[in-house]
Amino acid sequence: MSREVHSMFAEIAGSYDRANSMLSLGVHHHWRRRTVTLSGAQPGDRVLDCATGTGDLAISFKKAVGKDGVVVGTDFCADMLAFAPAKATQKGLDIQWEVQDAMHLTYADDSFDIASIAFGIRNVDDPLTALRSMARVVRSGGRVMVLEFGRPLWWMKPFFTFYSRVVIPLVGGLVSGKRDAYEYLTRTSAAFPTGDEFLALMNESGMFRERRTVPLTGGIAYLYIGVVR
Numbered sequence: 001m002s003r004e005v006h007s008m009f010a011e012i013a014g015s016y017d018r019a020n021s022m023l024s025l026g027v028h029h030h031w032r033r034r035t036v037t038l039s040g041a042q043p044g045d046r047v048l049d050c051a052t053g054t055g056d057l058a059i060s061f062k063k064a065v066g067k068d069g070v071v072v073g074t075d076f077c078a079d080m081l082a083f084a085p086a087k088a089t090q091k092g093l094d095i096q097w098e099v100q101d102a103m104h105l106t107y108a109d110d111s112f113d114i115a116s117i118a119f120g121i122r123n124v125d126d127p128l129t130a131l132r133s134m135a136r137v138v139r140s141g142g143r144v145m146v147l148e149f150g151r152p153l154w155w156m157k158p159f160f161t162f163y164s165r166v167v168i169p170l171v172g173g174l175v176s177g178k179r180d181a182y183e184y185l186t187r188t189s190a191a192f193p194t195g196d197e198f199l200a201l202m203n204e205s206g207m208f209r210e211r212r213t214v215p216l217t218g219g220i221a222y223l224y225i226g227v228v229r
């Protein structure tokens with residue numbers, strides 16, 4: 001499956017940011033800010049952003065950790081990552097970018113204070129392996145932050161069902177020319193473990209001493225916070 005996911009993202013890389021802003025109506029910026037705030041990132045911290053894509057979450061983290069902090073943005077798709085350095089440079093931010101598979105990170109144990117993944121865990125072949133891989137490179141007491149789509153809360157459901165089944169494939173298809181990529185997004189989001197189901201997966205990983213979740217925007221997205229053992 002990862003080969004198909006890789007080529008799908010390589011194909012939509014050039015239109016990814018535009019489609020993202022249109023489809024999320026800008027709300028994704030708020031979700032990323034919440035991720036950084038709830039991570040407790042401090043100036044000087046070392047942060048690893050996995051499946052960083054075009055780099056937006058890594059950029060948000062760099063603003064929080066400042067000049068003395070280190071941020072490494074990684075993705076297994078070089079075509080997505082290719083757009084990240086210019087975005088960071090334009091903002092005067094020094095971030096390292098590396099091609100890495102989130103399931104097989106090559107960094108030493110305890111290399112980071114925080115590891116994050118936004119809208120990426122749903123795409124990896126084995127989320128449990130990715131969680132373990134991310135937690136391994138974070139020091140004890142550090143955090144793993146997972147931001148992902150989920151099943152919306154009851155009051156958001158009618159709106160979001162229509163939006164995700166009709167608007168997302170239509171608009172995403174028009175902007176990217178790849179309607180199937182946006183049908184994939186809707187299909188995989190609806191099927192992915194949400195809330196307590198994902199917390200159970202974090203528990204199963206055996207890597208976290210605390211876990212909690214925060215629904216965002218009526219449960220369209222969820223933030224999962226794990227404190228590493």
Ligand SMILES: C[S@@+](CC[C@H](N)C(=O)[O-])C[C@H]1O[C@@H](n2cnc3c(N)ncnc32)[C@H](O)[C@@H]1O
Nearest residue numbers: 009051052053075076077080101102118120123
């Ligand atoms: C929906 S995009 C999210 C990008 C970015 N984090 C954001 O919030 O906009 C998903 C990203 O996951 C990456 N990805 C999927 N599987 C991966 C893996 N096993 N290791 C690293 N990156 C992966 C894809 O290449 C893609 O860039």
